[in-house]
Amino acid sequence: MTTRTEQTDDNSSNDSPSKRPRPELSPLYNPEVLPNELKNVDFTQRITWGKYAPYTEEVLPLKALDAPATPKHRLEMHIHNLSNRARAGTIHLQRPSSRPIPTPMFMPVGTKGCLKGVTIDELMHCLDCPIILGNTYHLAIQPGTELIREQGQLRKFQGNGNHNLLTDSGGFQMVSLSKLSNISEEGVTFENPFAKGETMLLKPEDSIRHQTNIGADIIMALDDVVSSVIADHDRFREATYRTLRWYDRCLQAKAEGDPDHQQNLFPIVQGGLDTQLGGLREQCLAGFRNRDQDVAGFAIGGLAGGESKDDFWRVVNQCCKALPDDRPRYLMGVGYPLDLVVCTALGVDMYDCVYPTRTARFGVALINDGTCKLKAQACATDFRVIQENCKCQACQLGITRSRLHFMYKTGNPVAVQLLTQHNLTYMMQLVGDMRNAILENRYPTYARAFVKNMFAEEAVPGWVVDALNEAGISLQE
Incomplete structure (x- = not known):
C-alpha cells in the first residue's frame, strides 16, 4: 500500500532534472545535419531573443506619440502602447525628410514601381499611405535597376515623391515563377519571361545591388523560398539553412554597398510549417538570433501560399513570440482584412499584399x-x-x-x-x-x-477562435 508521503516523494523525484521527461522534438530536428552554429543551441526550450520578448519579464519601455527620434545607422521603432499582444508604434527612418510610418501598417504593392489605377500623389495625400512596396525581380527585368539609379532612384523615377519604399528580394518569385527558375547555392537563375532564351542569375549580392540601385528605405535579404504546401522535408531543411547562409552574403554586400547606412536590411524567417520544438522555424529563428548585430527588423516569410489557416496562424504566433519587441515584425504577402485583425492581435506590425488592388x-x-x-x-x-x-x-x-x-x-x-x-x-x-x-x-x-x-450569419472559423484565444481575446465576452 502506497502512503500519501510516498506518493509525494515519487512525484518529487520524477520532477528532478535528471528524471524529467525530455520534451518531444520535431521529427525535422536532426543534430547530425545541423549547421555548426546551431549544434550548441538548446532546442528543448522555445527560441527567444531574451531581452524585450514575451518569455522574459523585462518589459519594453513605451514611448510617447511625440517622442523625438534620432535614427542613425538603422531605423528606430517606438512602441506607444500594447493592448494584450497587439502593438501600436511608429517606425522612424534615417533618410532625411522621410515620413514616420505608424503601425500597424498595410503597404500597397507597386510591383513594377507603380500601382494600377492610383498615382503616387493619391497614395500619399488622398489615402495617407506613407510607404509602398516594389518588386526587385520585376524592376530588375524591366526597366532595369541601373536605369532607375541613373534617374535618381525609384522615388524620382516615380515622380519626385517623398514616400517611403520597401523592396522585396526576389525570393518570392522562386515560388510564383517556379517553372522559370532554377535554384543553387550560388543563387537563383530565372528565365526572362519577356525575352525567350535569356536568363538572369540573381545571387544574394545581386539582390542587394538591385535594391541599392532602387534606393528603398527597407530592403529584404534574399531567401530560399519553398511553397508551403509541398511535402518535401529535405527541401524545407535545405531552404532553411540556405536562407541563413544567404543572409550572411546579403549582410556583407550591404556593408560594401551602403556605407552611409541609409537602408535597413531585414532577414526573412523561413522554415515551412514546422513549429515544434527544435523544428525548422525554431532553427531559423535561432540562426538569426546568432546573427543579430543590431538587425533593423525581421520579416516572416513562407506563408499565404495555400497552407491551412491553422498552420498559418501558429507560425505567425511562434515567430512573434520569439522575435524582439523593439524591432518591426513584417508578415509578408498577407492582406486579407481578417488576417490583419488576427495577426495584429498576435503581434505583427507590417503587411503587404496585392489582394486589395488585384481583387x-x-x-x-x-x-x-x-x-x-x-x-x-x-x-x-x-x-x-x-x-x-x-x-x-x-x-x-x-x-x-x-x-x-x-x-x-x-x-x-x-x-x-x-x-x-x-x-x-x-x-x-x-x-x-x-x-x-x-x-x-x-x-x-x-x-x-x-x-x-x-x-x-455564420459560425466563426475555428482558426480565428483559436488564434484570438492565444492572444488573450475571447469571442464569448
Whole structure:
C-alpha cells in the first residue's frame, strides 16, 4: 500500500532534472545535419531573443506619440502602447525628410514601381499611405535597376515623391515563377519571361545591388523560398539553412554597398510549417538570433501560399513570440482584412499584399462585413454606395453599386480606378482603426466586434477562435 508521503516523494523525484521527461522534438530536428552554429543551441526550450520578448519579464519601455527620434545607422521603432499582444508604434527612418510610418501598417504593392489605377500623389495625400512596396525581380527585368539609379532612384523615377519604399528580394518569385527558375547555392537563375532564351542569375549580392540601385528605405535579404504546401522535408531543411547562409552574403554586400547606412536590411524567417520544438522555424529563428548585430527588423516569410489557416496562424504566433519587441515584425504577402485583425492581435506590425488592388480589377469591393461582388447581377439594382462612411472618391461622390456594376459590365476602366481607390482606402482605414483601438487599450473589444460583424450569419472559423484565444481575446465576452 502506497502512503500519501510516498506518493509525494515519487512525484518529487520524477520532477528532478535528471528524471524529467525530455520534451518531444520535431521529427525535422536532426543534430547530425545541423549547421555548426546551431549544434550548441538548446532546442528543448522555445527560441527567444531574451531581452524585450514575451518569455522574459523585462518589459519594453513605451514611448510617447511625440517622442523625438534620432535614427542613425538603422531605423528606430517606438512602441506607444500594447493592448494584450497587439502593438501600436511608429517606425522612424534615417533618410532625411522621410515620413514616420505608424503601425500597424498595410503597404500597397507597386510591383513594377507603380500601382494600377492610383498615382503616387493619391497614395500619399488622398489615402495617407506613407510607404509602398516594389518588386526587385520585376524592376530588375524591366526597366532595369541601373536605369532607375541613373534617374535618381525609384522615388524620382516615380515622380519626385517623398514616400517611403520597401523592396522585396526576389525570393518570392522562386515560388510564383517556379517553372522559370532554377535554384543553387550560388543563387537563383530565372528565365526572362519577356525575352525567350535569356536568363538572369540573381545571387544574394545581386539582390542587394538591385535594391541599392532602387534606393528603398527597407530592403529584404534574399531567401530560399519553398511553397508551403509541398511535402518535401529535405527541401524545407535545405531552404532553411540556405536562407541563413544567404543572409550572411546579403549582410556583407550591404556593408560594401551602403556605407552611409541609409537602408535597413531585414532577414526573412523561413522554415515551412514546422513549429515544434527544435523544428525548422525554431532553427531559423535561432540562426538569426546568432546573427543579430543590431538587425533593423525581421520579416516572416513562407506563408499565404495555400497552407491551412491553422498552420498559418501558429507560425505567425511562434515567430512573434520569439522575435524582439523593439524591432518591426513584417508578415509578408498577407492582406486579407481578417488576417490583419488576427495577426495584429498576435503581434505583427507590417503587411503587404496585392489582394486589395488585384481583387478590384475583378470587381470585388472590400466592405465591413466581407466583400461585395459588383459584377453580380444583384448589384444591378443596388442603389447604395459601396460602404457607408467610406472616404474614397466613389463613396463620397455617391456613385452607387448599380452604377459601378454597369461600368464593369461595359468595360469602363474608370470602374477599376474607383474600386482600387476604395479598396486601398478601406485598408488604410482598417489599420488606422486597429491602431486607435490599441492606443486606447480596447483592441480585444475591436477584434471581437470586427469578427462578429464579418460572421454575423455564420459560425466563426475555428482558426480565428483559436488564434484570438492565444492572444488573450475571447469571442464569448
